[in-house]
Amino acid sequence: MxxxxxxxxxxxxxxxxxxxxxxxxxxxxxxxxxxxxxxxxxxxxxxxxxxxxxxxxxxxxxxxxxxxxxxxxxxxxxxxxxxxxxxxxxxxxxxxxxxxxxxxxxxxxxxxxxxxxxxxxxxxxxxxxxxxxxxxxxxxxxxxxxxxxxxxxxxxxxxxxITQTVQASNELRGVEERYELAREAAGVVGAWEWDVRANKVYADARYAELHSVAPEYAAAGLPVEAYQPAVHPDDRDRIAALAEASVKSGGAFSAEYRLVQADGSVRWIYTRGRSYLDARGKPSRNTGVIIDITERKRVEDALAAARVDIDLAAQAAGMGRWDHNPSKGLRYWDARARAIFGIPQDAPPSTSLFEKVVHPDDLASVRAAVKATLDPGGSGLMNQEYRIIRQNGAVRWVEAFGRAFFENRICVRFVGVVSDVTERREAIDRLLRQEETLRLAVDAAEVGTWDYNLETGDLVWSDRVYDMFGLLDRSEPPALAMVQEPVHPGDAERVREAVARAMDPTIRADYAAEYRVIGRDDHVERWLSAKGKVFFSPTGKPARFVGAAVDITDRKRAELHLRLLVNEMNHRVKNSLATIQAIAAQSFTNSQSLPQAQEAFANRLVALAEAHDLLTRENWEGADLHEIAERLAALHGGADRFTLSGPAVRLSPKTALSLSMALHELATNALKYGALHSPSGRVRIAWDVTTGPGAERLNLTWVERDGPPVKPPGQRGFGSRLIERGLAAELAGSAKIDFHPDGVVCQIDALLEA
Structure with a gap:
């Protein structure tokens, strides 16, 4: 001792x-x-x-x-x-x-x-x-x-x-940039997401402004009823029914409707989106975009009048440490781990307490992961993401790394760390929703997108680009020459200047250009509107060029059509005024009283209006002779007083106007003095087409029968002169009126191409 x-x-x-x-x-x-x-x-x-x-x-x-x-x-x-x-x-x-x-x-x-x-x-x-x-x-x-x-x-x-978190943040930023560029190029002005079960609509600032809602409230989420007052009263029931049907059945939807702005103005909106159902088939959420198509509607209205369009990824907020000895039932959580799980600092650690905070839907997978880690025949490693529910009801995502140590095939220590990855998971979910919204926007507006890495030369674009540049082989790898060579020679210099300004580090202008291309393979000419942005490296060199383009060929054609229609209308108005002036000069002469002159003038204007009405329905491309004769019969006694016969003949606008005026003069005289003055009188209008030297000619005969006896007039009036002289000059032919005792006969010969 x-x-x-x-x-x-x-x-x-x-x-x-x-x-x-x-x-x-x-x-x-x-x-x-x-x-x-x-x-x-x-x-x-x-x-x-x-x-x-x-x-x-x-x-x-x-x-x-x-x-x-x-x-x-x-x-x-x-x-x-x-x-x-x-x-x-x-x-x-x-x-x-x-x-x-x-x-x-x-x-x-x-x-x-x-x-x-x-x-x-x-x-x-x-x-x-x-x-x-x-x-x-x-x-x-x-x-x-x-x-x-x-x-x-x-x-x-x-x-x-946190490399994955940083990379996710960078990827999300790139997606958001492409999304904004595509929205701008496509005319997309707003986006929303509706949580149906919570009845919360989350919208961006532009969507909120168009619906007269404060942007900060829209970003935080408002009931769907808060957005409905802005919908035009005439569209409100229709849009409500569409939304209700889409939410119940799921799937894609689209519609056009009007929004009444705070200043009383009205904007036209095109919306497109998709509704989603949960696993039980119940409405879950509804997301989509809106495009302001007011300008497109204005162009359509003008044509109709002339002819009667982030960094939200999160990173790990820290880590908590845990240390277990399963063989002895010992367990340790440090303060950070307790804070992450929402467990009080003085609560004794236990398996039941831990499992109580694990989300019920994830508990089975967590148990399975722990069991596999504690299996001496396994790797002894654990990496698991799962949800927890804190005591205050907050749901958080956590990621756990752990390792088990064994002695004689018995786990003597199970240690690891846990971190809160909620922000990272939410960032990934937002990234998926952003990509989904981007796809909807691109699909709705038929936008083509590109991404050009200026440092590596790598170029990628969407399938829509192949269509815009007339490239038939979609398997052909993207190359700059494929989109540079088709640019119209008249626009090439302007496009090069826009690209140079975007690439210049001293200017760094946003790329924007409207230009024509001639399809490389299909040789079709198209108008494109392209917008993009160049991103520069820390040294100031251009590193990346991303953007989007949309086919605006239909818009350009509509604008050209509108200009042509306005010019044509000006021309026709001038011609009509000249014709009215001539009619007035001939009607108001000293040869008849003022009431007679007024009646004659009014009747001739009616005839002119009838001819114009017929031509307007035909877009001033001509008129059918049989239809002209039928309208004349309807205005002067009815179809039972007239006999019409002849082949189908298409008259030019000029011929139709002149012939309508001549037939009106004949019918007016027949009502006053001829066959139509008597109940038993009849008129036969017959015509045919003959082929002579040069162009075809029209031969038309007006014959009156069963009316009062006819006497030749003492002097020729305006109507006779209009037919025999004016008509002959206008139609490059001849016209002759014979006053037979049995009824007036008029022979008209006209060049069909006159």
Missing amino acids: GGSEPSAAPGLTMLARGEMADRVRAFDWSATPLGPVHAWSPSLRFAVDMVLTSQLPMALRWGPELVLIYNDAYAPALGERHPDYLGVLFKNTSADFQASTRALYADLLSGASRGFIFEKLPFKLLRSDQPETAWFTVSYSPVPDSTAPHGVGGVLISAVE
């Missing part, structure tokens, strides 16, 4: 495995300020053991000299300095590193700081012998040690990789 030998100080536990664990055990620590391992303080041994057993990148700097110890996951961050940096002193690191971190370590070792967290830090790593950039959230935490001067023995460095 005499004095006994003191027991050896414990070294690293058997839980610490891997390359760095072996290197730490083999390292000559007696040559460093830390001294041999058996002399290490319990705090140092525990901290080293925790670092070496962790699957996350972790390192430890210990003592006033800040001696470095790190694990396998941290080694790639050191690059070529690994493994030589094991045991390196702070003073032997680079001058830049010392200058940037000296104050940080001093605050931690002195107890002046409780720790630091730096988010979104880029590191150059070697993975599979290939250099790559990765992003991390790095934390520096003091490690308590009662033997140290200020109670802090060293600094624990831990890192959580």
